[in-house]
Amino acid sequence: MMEDRFKQTYFEECEDRLLEAEEALNSLQSGSEDPELIDMVFRAVHSIKGGAAAFALEQIVDFTHHFETSLDYMRDGRLDVTRERIDLFLRAKDILDTLIADAKESEKSDPGLGRGILEALAALAATGGEGNDAPAADKTPGQEDLLSSPEGERTWSLVFRPHQDMLKTGNEPLFIIRALKTLGALQLTAETDEIPPFDELPPSQCRMSWRMVLKTMAPEEEIREIFEFVEDMCELKIALQDVPPGDMPERRRSQAVDKQDRPNRRKEDRELKDAMSTGSSSIRVELGRIDNMVNLVGEMVIAQSMLQEKVRRLTGEGGAEVIKSTEQLSRHMHDLQDSVMAVRAQKIKSVFTRMPRIIREASDMLGKDIRLTTFGEDTEVDKTVLENLVDPLTHMVRNAIDHGIETPEDREKIGKPLYGMLQLSARHKSGRIIIEVEDDGKGIDREAVMKKAVEQDLEKPDANLSDNEINNMLFRPGFSTSKEVTEVSGRGVGMDVVKRNITNMGGRISVQSTPGKGSRFSLSLPLTLAVMDGMVVAVGSQRFVLPTINTIESIQPSLDDISTISANCNVIKARGEYVRIMPLFDVFGVTDAITNPEEGLVVLAESDEGDRLAIMVDEVLGQQQVVIKSLETNYESVPGASAATILGDGEVALIIDVPGMIAMEPNIDLKTLVAQNRAKAGAVEIPGSGISEENPARQNAREDELVSQAEKNDG
Amino acid sequence: MGESNTCETVDAVGENVSAPKDDGKDPGSAHTFDDMGLSQSADADKQYITFTISEEEYATPILTVQEIRGWMATTPLPNTPAYVRGVTNLRGNIVPVFDLRARFRNELTEVTDRHVVIMATIRGRTIGLLVDSISDILTIETESIQPPPDSSMTVETQYLEGLVTAGKRMVALVNISKLFDKQVIGQL
Numbered sequence: 001m002m003e004d005r006f007k008q009t010y011f012e013e014c015e016d017r018l019l020e021a022e023e024a025l026n027s028l029q030s031g032s033e034d035p036e037l038i039d040m041v042f043r044a045v046h047s048i049k050g051g052a053a054a055f056a057l058e059q060i061v062d063f064t065h066h067f068e069t070s071l072d073y074m075r076d077g078r079l080d081v082t083r084e085r086i087d088l089f090l091r092a093k094d095i096l097d098t099l100i101a102d103a104k105e106s107e108k109s110d111p112g113l114g115r116g117i118l119e120a121l122a123a124l125a126a127t128g129g130e131g132n133d134a135p136a137a138d139k140t141p142g143q144e145d146l147l148s149s150p151e152g153e154r155t156w157s158l159v160f161r162p163h164q165d166m167l168k169t170g171n172e173p174l175f176i177i178r179a180l181k182t183l184g185a186l187q188l189t190a191e192t193d194e195i196p197p198f199d200e201l202p203p204s205q206c207r208m209s210w211r212m213v214l215k216t217m218a219p220e221e222e223i224r225e226i227f228e229f230v231e232d233m234c235e236l237k238i239a240l241q242d243v244p245p246g247d248m249p250e251r252r253r254s255q256a257v258d259k260q261d262r263p264n265r266r267k268e269d270r271e272l273k274d275a276m277s278t279g280s281s282s283i284r285v286e287l288g289r290i291d292n293m294v295n296l297v298g299e300m301v302i303a304q305s306m307l308q309e310k311v312r313r314l315t316g317e318g319g320a321e322v323i324k325s326t327e328q329l330s331r332h333m334h335d336l337q338d339s340v341m342a343v344r345a346q347k348i349k350s351v352f353t354r355m356p357r358i359i360r361e362a363s364d365m366l367g368k369d370i371r372l373t374t375f376g377e378d379t380e381v382d383k384t385v386l387e388n389l390v391d392p393l394t395h396m397v398r399n400a401i402d403h404g405i406e407t408p409e410d411r412e413k414i415g416k417p418l419y420g421m422l423q424l425s426a427r428h429k430s431g432r433i434i435i436e437v438e439d440d441g442k443g444i445d446r447e448a449v450m451k452k453a454v455e456q457d458l459e460k461p462d463a464n465l466s467d468n469e470i471n472n473m474l475f476r477p478g479f480s481t482s483k484e485v486t487e488v489s490g491r492g493v494g495m496d497v498v499k500r501n502i503t504n505m506g507g508r509i510s511v512q513s514t515p516g517k518g519s520r521f522s523l524s525l526p527l528t529l530a531v532m533d534g535m536v537v538a539v540g541s542q543r544f545v546l547p548t549i550n551t552i553e554s555i556q557p558s559l560d561d562i563s564t565i566s567a568n569c570n571v572i573k574a575r576g577e578y579v580r581i582m583p584l585f586d587v588f589g590v591t592d593a594i595t596n597p598e599e600g601l602v603v604l605a606e607s608d609e610g611d612r613l614a615i616m617v618d619e620v621l622g623q624q625q626v627v628i629k630s631l632e633t634n635y636e637s638v639p640g641a642s643a644a645t646i647l648g649d650g651e652v653a654l655i656i657d658v659p660g661m662i663a664m665e666p667n668i669d670l671k672t673l674v675a676q677n678r679a680k681a682g683a684v685e686i687p688g689s690g691i692s693e694e695n696p697a698r699q700n701a702r703e704d705e706l707v708s709q710a711e712k713n714d715g
Numbered sequence: 716m717g718e719s720n721t722c723e724t725v726d727a728v729g730e731n732v733s734a735p736k737d738d739g740k741d742p743g744s745a746h747t748f749d750d751m752g753l754s755q756s757a758d759a760d761k762q763y764i765t766f767t768i769s770e771e772e773y774a775t776p777i778l779t780v781q782e783i784r785g786w787m788a789t790t791p792l793p794n795t796p797a798y799v800r801g802v803t804n805l806r807g808n809i810v811p812v813f814d815l816r817a818r819f820r821n822e823l824t825e826v827t828d829r830h831v832v833i834m835a836t837i838r839g840r841t842i843g844l845l846v847d848s849i850s851d852i853l854t855i856e857t858e859s860i861q862p863p864p865d866s867s868m869t870v871e872t873q874y875l876e877g878l879v880t881a882g883k884r885m886v887a888l889v890n891i892s893k894l895f896d897k898q899v900i901g902q903l
Binding site: 295296298299302542587588589590627629630631633634635636638639640644646650651652653654 | 788789790791792793794801802803804806807808809810811840841842899900901
């Protein structure tokens, strides 16, 4: 159990480290010469190796070991930083990603996985080992090629002095010594000077030290590895004994490596560890715990508003005080909710950093030259949104490279810089995050798009479409403009999938394009998938939530505005166009609702595609932020509802799925219904009236609405 | 750690915890069976909770039962069989509630304060089962379970796992996973 927890932490750390490594490699790839970067990659790989060894993840240990060696040579200058080598490192990092993901799922990785990369790394290490700087490389211990160690056995002298409390961390010197024995012949001398008389001996302290002479073929790296977990808890000296006689400079070199190079690195590692343990700037928390907290706070908000409703009815002096206190409580509660949601927020950087190599891969494949600039990397957004953003954004970037940016030859012909510019940006705007992918390529060829659309039977040849409508055709299912299917993008599944992903998150996508100048794809996404702004509407005794983003306005229709266009379909003229009416009472089978549109309201709603629908409800109760709850966790999806939420009184309300509802067929003729009801003698009470008496929640909600309306009018 | 003292653990949400005998008398409170430490007993998988609908008594394994609640308002769902009463709010989770009287006897339960909802967890999903009352907790040995009469095994009654006798009563063992049409709720 304990081990599982440590393992969990280890994998989480691995993910962070891999991200760091990737970021550093990307910077290197784009020409940065900061020597710190390669060091950073080295440290990342090194620490992954350390943990892997602890959990006996042999494949990872093996792989990182070779990876690390090459990196090590590069950072001390034995190997030059070249594009190809960094590329190799990036690919090695990918393999490592897979290995770790497999290990995390407790799956055995394919033993052949990354074999090619491993060999390439080994070859690279060999180059570094033999190196251009031959004399130093050849004879420096521990710096030579590990795979084909040509030299024979060497003798090392080791001093191992554990700190007194090393045992408390569960490290056992005996195991270390046994491990050393596996490397070769070991001669051991124990230093017992520090051991006090038996009756004063603290059993939990290690007072012994050892001097050792080890004869082994193994390189220094391997010896050090055994001390990997105790290096901070002991005094450790490792030196080569069998220096060729008379070759003093080399000996000095070997000592120099020991005293300066090694300790430096250890120190950096230690600093890093210190920063992690004492630096309280951040802690790692399991996502489940945060979600639990989010849920509980959501519950508290609901309980709070129930309390407030009850408190409101209190009278007298005491009552006023209680009301005041609960209002204060309510404000704190909303602050608390915001803070909790903020915990889940993450910087968009983690998605943006994945893009450089996607760009590189795609541009290499297509023979294009791309420069990337990013803005607003620190913009924060909910983790779930972030996770769901990776695929669409990847696709959009590939698309821009494949279809947007021209080849260098083409660019030269039209006098553009040889390299294409791709810009990724993120910013917050009115409670949403806006992400833009902009290129300076050829823009959307609207004629070609139109032609293709006609060919693919998506549009009639004589359709008179606006530029924007043609641009939006890119998002149609099955649409692809590329003349030949390329490997990078464009298999006919593409932007429509992007659009669906974005829409599913409650986002919108749009495109602007100037032929010859480039295109800009904009995404607008909610900051969190957990809450959204909704309009609470009443239909009979039930309440529903319409996503505010989908609503345009609410209209009080008169029967004259409504026409019947077919047996069961009514339309209403709103804002100059005829819009289908979808009565919610019919979709959800509510029997006590208003059926006469004149007595109710229609809410003009719009999908992301710009399709409109007039949704008929009894009345609008107000606007509020609602917590989105999946219906599918414990049940199934419900046609017409995208999810559910819990209202202030603890009751569940369905959230209307506007695009889904647009796809539904209306099934009732309101005009006939009204006529029938009238015919049934005017004496019959119209259902839906007189409800407010029984439902104080709704009455209050209505009051709230009036207040908010008033506030709006003031503003 | 934390395995031996489950009975001391109070539900994080602070439900009232009381003995099973009180069930039905105080439908407003919830009893979390985990809290009683029953799941820790070696025989837990032989223990069944029995509930009634009209005169009939049914049983379901106690390990599937998360808690018992009083009736809470449900939000109806469109285009569902009558036995789907809708969804309700169980501490922030949206949980469907099924009317077992409607399922077994084709008539809707007229809900009163005395009716209770069994919150059962099956394959990670939590569902509510509206029944008349909770009556007993039985320990049932596998050998004492009689198969249901062949003639009764129509598609409609596949949920019947067997019959047992408790005192003079006959108790029908219900397999909740097979209670509802896959069209209505899959993966139970």
